[in-house]
Amino acid sequence: MERLKDRFSILKFGALTKASTKALGFILGGFAIASCNSSGGQGGGSTNALGDPVGSGYAVYSTATEVRIVTLATGISRLLDLNTTVWPSFDGREWLAIDTKNRYSTREDDLVSFDPSGTKQGQLRIRKSLHGIPKLSPDKQRIGVFWADEDYGESYTEPTFTVFDRRGNVVHRIPGVESFDWLFDGNSIYTTAAGEIFLADSSGRNRRLVKKMSGEIMDVAASRDGKQIAFSVLRPQDPQWRVWTMGIDGTNLRQLTTSRLNEMDPVWVGATGWLLVRQGVSVSISGYHGCPRLHLVNTLATGIVELQPEDSAFSKVVKYKDLNSGRDYFTSACPFSPAAWIQD
Secondary structure (H helix, E strand, O other): OHHHHHHHHOOOOOOOOHHHHHHHHHHHOOOOOOOEOOOOOEOOOOOOOOOOOOOOOEEEEEOOOOEEEEEOOOOEEEEEOOOOOEEEOOOOOOEEEEEOOEEOOEEOEEEEEEOOOOOEEEEEEEEEEEEEEEEEOOOOOEEEEEEEOOOOHHHOOOOEEEEEEOOOOEEEEEOOEEEEEEOOOOOEEEEEOOOEEEEEOOOOOOEEEEEEOOOEEEEEEEOOOOOEEEEEEEOOOOOOOEEEEEEOOOOOOEEOEEOOOOEEEEEEOOOOOEEEEEEOOOOOOOOOOOOOEEEEEEOOOOOOEEOOOOOEOOEEEOEEEEOOOOOOOOEEOOOOOOOEEEOO
């Protein structure tokens, strides 16, 4: 669990301003969709049985000081003046973020929600230390996040996976969870440091072991239809994290990615069968060097996909053109946080 804290503490958490949320609504309303080639220019994109990610919404991630939204079709992007990680609901109409307030030697974090028009929906006063990414259930009635009773000094406690209702009341807590995601039916899937993958019902009390692997599992993500999951695995025989996929029932387990660096934080791109994957992610602040790279990876790939600096048959490097800078060229994305996906 310490790795979970380190990977997100690189980000600067702060207050969400009214101006910032209005900017979000302006940007989401101003994108045009077109196809692009691997260099980021205009042209035709490749297609396959899973569907082409070109034209399939936006990637959203933190740059450590701001939030960038990139259209997967054109690479056109804008920066938002938000210094926290945001995560959208299933329908993309509500966004959630952690608002951190440091008081003396303790953290008093709140959960803030807002919609793409820039209207603040509400603020849950948790007043405890929150970690990772807060995720809304499909019906938007519950929020899953990692909650520590205390974050500093001798009173430090490990963050525990916690589900809150919209009033900030604790619905349930499950110790030992490393990562989790909601399923479209309101149930959840979560992983442990012992290499276990569990399915749990909406109450969190009834769970079923789906798979036990040798190694640590994190970053579990469920497909939109709930039939597949993707996750990051650190196995004893491999010094790097890799992205794996599997059926929700534990069948068709396979390693999807490889490279000389870590590959982590898979996120499904709608119903296309593609994943957003971060490459070169550090698991600690002290070991962080350079920028992670963001890839689109096709789960229909035959064999293991080796992620390269350029596009290949089953992977594409996410690039963007920053209109704020006035530069007329594309740059590889540098996501300091997991990249969320939102629909058009």
